Amino acid sequence: MSETLLKRGDSSDDVRTVQERLTEIGYSAGGSDGDYGRKTEEAVQAFQAAYGLPITGSIDNDTWGALFSTPAEDPTAHDPSEAPTGDALVDIALKQVNDRYDFGTDADENNPNEDTFDCAELISWSCAQLGIELPSYSVSQMDAVAAAGLECSVEEASGIRGALLFREAGHNGSQYNHVALSVGSGNETIEAMGTAYGVAVGTIGHRFTRAGLIPGITYS
Incomplete structure (x- = not known):
């Protein structure tokens, strides 16, 4: 170790x-x-x-x-001319760590240095940086995944880098719907958590009820 x-x-x-x-x-x-x-x-x-x-x-x-280290090529850098991937999506979201959380905010998708998000806006903004349109509300994102036939289990999503994880309102007493990105490591997320944490790395645990893949994103 x-x-x-x-x-x-x-x-x-x-x-x-x-x-x-x-x-x-x-x-x-x-x-x-x-x-x-x-x-x-x-x-x-x-x-x-x-x-x-x-x-x-x-x-x-x-x-x-x-x-x-100073690698010849940054492993988190992505060529914008290439097809958008789950890897690229996660790496974009990870670089927003510690950005501010503001419930109901409207993140500027044309601003590559945006620093204020709520859970769904972090996802839609990150997608927009790759040229992918996704609704700005978690319920609408869930519906878009379902309409495209791209739902999967939370367990499957935990191992897919860039998969979406949804928590439906009422689960574990939650008041609102919530969405996060799977890091693909089995139990970690990147998500806009709330005002106390901002954008942060979280854990999947038993927090999520549905999951799926984003239309237009290529997953490895």
Whole structure:
């Protein structure tokens, strides 16, 4: 097992260096104060999810090496001339980690630097960056998936990078519908969670009731 070097609760110059590097490559850690708090942990989780590393939120040897390596080609960069894929969709959404949540907001799909979302707007905005139109409401997104015959089980979606996960209102006492993107790792999501967390990496668990694939997205 790779040794843990830095984790939530730590404070050091090394933490500041990690925060600066995460921000440099597109994963906002909420600043570079040298304190390893929740936002830094979320940014590390998003980076790990993008690079296919175990999603721990802590910096181990493997994460440190990936973070500070300079590969000839960024594995999260995607050619806009290529067909839109689930991989590209997830990588776009992951780079919105720690963006602000605003229920009912209307994200500007023409703004590549949009920083305020609710759950469905994060999905529709990310799709728009790949040239895919998807409704801006979770219920309408669910309907679009069903109409295209692309529903699947939550279990199947958990292993498909870029699949949609839906929670219907009333499930586990929830008041509203909710939607998230599967990271494809088996139990992780990227989603606009709420005002307390903003856009964050979450877990699937027993939170979702339906799932499916987005029309127009190619899945591997």
